[in-house]
Amino acid sequence: MRYFPYGKAAFSVLVLAILSGLWLAAHPAPRKTATLTIWTFAKPHYQAYQLAIPAFEAAHPGVKVDIQLVANVAAAQRLQAAFWSDLDVPDLVEVEISNAGSFFRGPLRDVGFSDLTARVNKAHLLERMVAARFAPYTKQGHIFGLPHDVHPTQIAYRRDLFAQAGVDPEKIKTWDDFIQLGHKLTIPNRRYLMEMNDNDTSHFEPALFQRGGGYFDPQGNCTMDNETAVQTMLWYVPLVAGPNKIGNNLGGGQILTRAVEDGYFYCLVAPDWRTKSIEQDIPRMSGKMALMPFPAVMPGGPRTSTWGGTMLGITKHCKNQDLAWELAMHLYLDKAQLAERFRGTNIIPALREAWEQPAFHEPRPYWSGLPLGETYARLAPQVPAQYASPFIFTAKAKMSAALVACVQRYNSDGPKDFEPFVRARLKQSADEVRVLIQRNPY
Amino acid sequence: MAAPPAPNLTPQIARPPSDNPTSPFFRWQRHFAPYLFVAPFLILFALFGLWPIVKSLMLAFHATNGPKSQVYVGVNNFRFLLRDHDFYTAVWNTSVYAFFSVFLQLPLSLGLALLLNQKWLKGRNLFRLAFFSPNLVGQVFVGILFSVLFTPQYGLINQVLHALIGIPLDTKWLSNPALVMPALIISSLWIYVGFNMVYFLAALQSVDRELYEAATVDGANGWHQFLAVTVPGIRPVSVFVLVTATIGSFQLFDLPYILLNNSAGPDNAGLTVVMYLYNNGFVTGDLGYASAIGWTLALGMMVISLVQLRLSGVWKGKGQAE
Numbered sequence: 001m002r003y004f005p006y007g008k009a010a011f012s013v014l015v016l017a018i019l020s021g022l023w024l025a026a027h028p029a030p031r032k033t034a035t036l037t038i039w040t041f042a043k044p045h046y047q048a049y050q051l052a053i054p055a056f057e058a059a060h061p062g063v064k065v066d067i068q069l070v071a072n073v074a075a076a077q078r079l080q081a082a083f084w085s086d087l088d089v090p091d092l093v094e095v096e097i098s099n100a101g102s103f104f105r106g107p108l109r110d111v112g113f114s115d116l117t118a119r120v121n122k123a124h125l126l127e128r129m130v131a132a133r134f135a136p137y138t139k140q141g142h143i144f145g146l147p148h149d150v151h152p153t154q155i156a157y158r159r160d161l162f163a164q165a166g167v168d169p170e171k172i173k174t175w176d177d178f179i180q181l182g183h184k185l186t187i188p189n190r191r192y193l194m195e196m197n198d199n200d201t202s203h204f205e206p207a208l209f210q211r212g213g214g215y216f217d218p219q220g221n222c223t224m225d226n227e228t229a230v231q232t233m234l235w236y237v238p239l240v241a242g243p244n245k246i247g248n249n250l251g252g253g254q255i256l257t258r259a260v261e262d263g264y265f266y267c268l269v270a271p272d273w274r275t276k277s278i279e280q281d282i283p284r285m286s287g288k289m290a291l292m293p294f295p296a297v298m299p300g301g302p303r304t305s306t307w308g309g310t311m312l313g314i315t316k317h318c319k320n321q322d323l324a325w326e327l328a329m330h331l332y333l334d335k336a337q338l339a340e341r342f343r344g345t346n347i348i349p350a351l352r353e354a355w356e357q358p359a360f361h362e363p364r365p366y367w368s369g370l371p372l373g374e375t376y377a378r379l380a381p382q383v384p385a386q387y388a389s390p391f392i393f394t395a396k397a398k399m400s401a402a403l404v405a406c407v408q409r410y411n412s413d414g415p416k417d418f419e420p421f422v423r424a425r426l427k428q429s430a431d432e433v434r435v436l437i438q439r440n441p442y
Numbered sequence: 443m444a445a446p447p448a449p450n451l452t453p454q455i456a457r458p459p460s461d462n463p464t465s466p467f468f469r470w471q472r473h474f475a476p477y478l479f480v481a482p483f484l485i486l487f488a489l490f491g492l493w494p495i496v497k498s499l500m501l502a503f504h505a506t507n508g509p510k511s512q513v514y515v516g517v518n519n520f521r522f523l524l525r526d527h528d529f530y531t532a533v534w535n536t537s538v539y540a541f542f543s544v545f546l547q548l549p550l551s552l553g554l555a556l557l558l559n560q561k562w563l564k565g566r567n568l569f570r571l572a573f574f575s576p577n578l579v580g581q582v583f584v585g586i587l588f589s590v591l592f593t594p595q596y597g598l599i600n601q602v603l604h605a606l607i608g609i610p611l612d613t614k615w616l617s618n619p620a621l622v623m624p625a626l627i628i629s630s631l632w633i634y635v636g637f638n639m640v641y642f643l644a645a646l647q648s649v650d651r652e653l654y655e656a657a658t659v660d661g662a663n664g665w666h667q668f669l670a671v672t673v674p675g676i677r678p679v680s681v682f683v684l685v686t687a688t689i690g691s692f693q694l695f696d697l698p699y700i701l702l703n704n705s706a707g708p709d710n711a712g713l714t715v716v717m718y719l720y721n722n723g724f725v726t727g728d729l730g731y732a733s734a735i736g737w738t739l740a741l742g743m744m745v746i747s748l749v750q751l752r753l754s755g756v757w758k759g760k761g762q763a764e
Contacts, residue, residue: 005472006475006479010479013479017482073704076725077724080508080724080727083508084508084509084510085509102725102726102727105507105508105726105727106507106508106511106727107507107511110507110508110510110511189610189611189612198617199614199617199618199619199707199708199709200705200708248612249617250593250594250595250596250612251589251593251594255590255593255595255596255597258596259595259596264595390726390727391726393721393725393726394726397705397706397710400708400709401708401709401710404619404708404709405709408619432527432528439505439522440505441505441513441515442507442511442513
């Protein structure tokens with residue numbers, strides 16, 4: 001330390017700082033060589049796109065597409081941060097339906113996605129795809145995302161248990177029929193007709209959408225306390241609360257696997273994507289499961305609803321918008337590719353022409369030989385629309401709170417004065433959302 | 443006769459040549475080197491600590507759509523906060539959690555520390571490691587673990603409690619608003635009791651043994667020794683643990699977020715102040731309102747900590763010592 005007066009410790013820090021600085025200078029972050037970067041949050045999508053992208057690259061010499069898998073919650077936050085900071089913004093990105101609304105906050109010029117309305121109209125996509133699926137990705141008439149899917153819902157049931165109980169699913173046409181069956185088969189605390197949530201809206205929402213309800217109207221007004229919502233709540237709560245409930249929920253993953261295997265649940269709400277999860281998570285039920293359409297609210301009414309969804313957007317940061325659009329068309333409109341992807345994911349694409357592909361008509365051994373794709377494709381055109389809002393997250397939380405309050409009230413007091421309570425509670429939740437909407441200066 | 447010069451008793455420290463102000467470079471570096479050494483910290487702190495704090499204070503007076511679009515709204519964010527039902531729910535939940543953290547977790551930690559401080563106990567080190575180890579895995583892991591343990595019908599906790607006291611097997615710890623907070627507190631006890639125990643153990647081991655011997659000679663029994671010797675002896679550490687546990691409780695986020703499946707739970711029963719801040723800032727994009735929540739939380743924490751320090755007599759003790 002003859003020439004360094006501040007001691008060994010300071011000298012060591014200085015040397016370390018210099019060395020690490022030199023190391024960083026010698027190893028700069030690799031420059032991005034990809035022409036287009038695309039983010040997705042779903043592993044099945046990621047795997048399918050990995051197979052599809054080489055054909056796109058071959059058709060566009062010199063173009064390199066970098067596909068990145070980002071976990072759903074992280075993807076939404078990272079994308080938000082990327083938009084805010086103008087850093088590391090992907091060219092294309094898939095966004096889950098419940099997150100999509102949060103990207104539409106603020107004036108149109110502040111939306112981070114490119115307006116695709118003109119391109120969609122030029123390609124006649126509103127006619128070629130299920131038009132209702134554009135609604136969640138549309139703001140003030142401007143389309144910001146392409147729908148990846150339709151996600152019609154059916155009911156997955158234990159065919160073997162139904163057969164043992166002498167139940168003919170063909171005869172279940174309406175929810176009244178279904179509830180009647182539930183009262184016959186349910187044994188409290190041991191066996192329930194269907195998995196139904198009493199503390200969040202995951203199973204309530206399909207019922208609400210099937211009745212034409214929702215959280216917001218196309219103009220963005222909160223509608224979660226309208227007559228449809230009230231009637232849906234009045235119908236739903238006695239199914240999950242009180243002494244005659246026919247639905248219960250335990251949780252997902254291995255717990256659900258065991259509950260289905262044990263026959264704790266006869267039925268599950270099954271949008272197309274969930275059939276793949278059921279196949280993977282409950283493999284021992286292969287050949288014992290089958291599907292039937294949602295019962296109708298009224299005879300002759302729609303036999304399906306919807307649960308979940310994904311959009312593909314092109315960000316404003318993308319330097320080559322035309323190429324990005326071509327990639328989007330390649331991933332979402334190539335029929336052969338969509339058919340192959342359906343085999344891997346069980347997800348019905350929004351493109352109607354694709355449903356004619358043989359893959360959608362193949363019998364599936366797991367589902368007792370049913371042509372899975374055909375059963376969903378038949379229902380897909382009936383899927384109801386749902387509308388986007390930046391306040392969708394809050395609205396869902398408020399609706400969940402209303403559901404919990406109604407369930408508690410029904411458990412304690414039963415049907416006495418239940419309707420006024422439901423009306424008041426839904427109004428309270430809706431008013432809380434309206435206050436937030438009014439606060440928004442944009 | 444002149445007295446001989448007094449011997450220089452100052453220790454003779456060998457000075458490096460750089461202390462010799464002959465070279466201008468050495469004079470220059472002698473003057474500026476300390477600033478250079480502290481500069482990296484100061485720059486990083488200013489950039490990532492001070493500026494965000496100032497910026498968040500500015501944001502708290504704006505309605506925002508991300509950081510780009512801002513509209514000045516004065517104190518409207520704070521005014522709205524005062525009548526925001528969800529904010530009060532979050533404050534209530536967080537306060538309940540903090541209360542039990544202080545009045546359940548800390549006594550348990552102290553009790554365990556007292557037990558593991560006993561010389562007669564065999565395998566003390568193993569127990570210490572066992573009780574401390576849950577803290578090593580983090581809140582996310584604990585959240586996932588307890589979400590499985592609390593599962594209705596098949597979960598271990600329900601199976602055990604059903605066998606012991608006959609609670610229904612399908613008791614929904616994480617779906618019933620009344621049970622969410624107990625589930626959170628039970629999970630947090632598993633993480634933090636052992637963690638705080640280590641502080642108390644260290645404090646107990648620093649208490650002068652002679653005081654206990656003197657107390658024994660004076661006829662004090664175990665309880666009296668605890669009150670008269672142990673409690674005053676560990677008071678500084680206890681105050682530290684109390685304040686950090688309270689602040690930590692008010693920062694609660696990861697555990698309920700994971701335990702309740704990325705949500706605030708049924709009827710917001712697991713909504714905490716930080717979770718509410720996160721939802722407003724990063725889910726709905728209103729960074730202004732989130733900043734207002736953050737500043738309110740920070741000020742609230744400061745007041746609570748000051749009250750705790752005041753009540754625990756730390757300042758009084760310091761004044762007396764001086």
